[in-house]
Amino acid sequence: MIKKIAHIGIAVQSMSEGLSFFHGVLGLKVSESITREDMGLNITLLRLGEVEIELLEATRPDTPVAKFVSKHGPGIHHVAVEVDDLRGTMADLEQRGFQLIDKTPRTGAHGRLIAFVHPCSAGGVLLELEESPPTE
Amino acid sequence: MIKKIAHIGIAVQSMSEGLSFFHGVLGLKVSESITREDMGLNITLLRLGEVEIELLEATRPDTPVAKFVSKHGPGIHHVAVEVDDLRGTMADLEQRGFQLIDKTPRTGAHGRLIAFVHPCSAGGVLLELEESPPTE
Numbered sequence: 199m200i201k202k203i204a205h206i207g208i209a210v211q212s213m214s215e216g217l218s219f220f221h222g223v224l225g226l227k228v229s230e231s232i233t234r235e236d237m238g239l240n241i242t243l244l245r246l247g248e249v250e251i252e253l254l255e256a257t258r259p260d261t262p263v264a265k266f267v268s269k270h271g272p273g274i275h276h277v278a279v280e281v282d283d284l285r286g287t288m289a290d291l292e293q294r295g296f297q298l299i300d301k302t303p304r305t306g307a308h309g310r311l312i313a314f315v316h317p318c319s320a321g322g323v324l325l326e327l328e329e330s331p332p333t334e
Numbered sequence: 335m336i337k338k339i340a341h342i343g344i345a346v347q348s349m350s351e352g353l354s355f356f357h358g359v360l361g362l363k364v365s366e367s368i369t370r371e372d373m374g375l376n377i378t379l380l381r382l383g384e385v386e387i388e389l390l391e392a393t394r395p396d397t398p399v400a401k402f403v404s405k406h407g408p409g410i411h412h413v414a415v416e417v418d419d420l421r422g423t424m425a426d427l428e429q430r431g432f433q434l435i436d437k438t439p440r441t442g443a444h445g446r447l448i449a450f451v452h453p454c455s456a457g458g459v460l461l462e463l464e465e466s467p468p469t470e
Contacts, residue, residue, distance in 0.1 A: 202383030247338030273458030
């Protein structure tokens with residue numbers, strides 16, 4: 199049911215700092231930069247093989263990413279995996295007693311349907327389930 | 335210089351608990367299970383597309399993974415990227431003022447040359463550089 203790692207979400211203190219390492223030093227290519235004011239996030243995606251690195255910069259302090267950075271400092275925030283059938287995967291996990299943060303799918307930053315699994319149900323990992331794009 | 339994500343290292347409280355989620359629930363296939371007494375680690379690799387999930391269980395309390403779990407709980411411990419030329423990459427990073435945990439390459443759990451970059455130099459991420467296998 200899980201196809202691949204879609205992206206690794208990394209919370210940064212500042213986007214320019216994050217980019218100076220992942221783009222400037224490691225040489226990863228930027229594939230997309232967006233601002234989602236509704237989510238309070240600036241997001242930059244960098245391609246690394248079949249995976250993307252998703253840099254997340256909070257634009258205001260009342261967001262999960264701002265709270266994460268304030269508590270833990272910058273670092274790995276979540277891992278997103280691509281699934282064929284998001285609703286089916288969610289139903290399966292719920293039936294097995296796993297705790298989902300999102301009870302119903304919602305539209306993520308990149309326009310795809312997503313849902314988060316609670317870290318307490320995923321070995322401490324904040325796990326994002328992302329539905330495969332329909333064209334694939 | 336960076337080719338792809340090699341693996342995502344996840345510190346688990348117990349291997350059976352970690353496997354029950356990543357193998358039992360998500361259905362990822364186990365590609366390798368090893369014990370490295372010298373490192374105080376039980377390691378299980380699960381394949382997910384071109385990336386591997388590396389579950390890390392400490393076998394004794396005086397290890398970095400045991401200390402990580404005791405401080406943060408289980409969760410994502412590090413990200414490993416594959417590089418063509420490990421020594422060249424390390425020299426380049428050092429020259430730019432980045433802090434390496436390993437000053438010289440060492441042999442990692444899977445027999446490849448590795449070195450860790452300090453999180454303070456990599457956006458809060460504990461970054462493992464892993465040399466590509468010679469056959470690739």
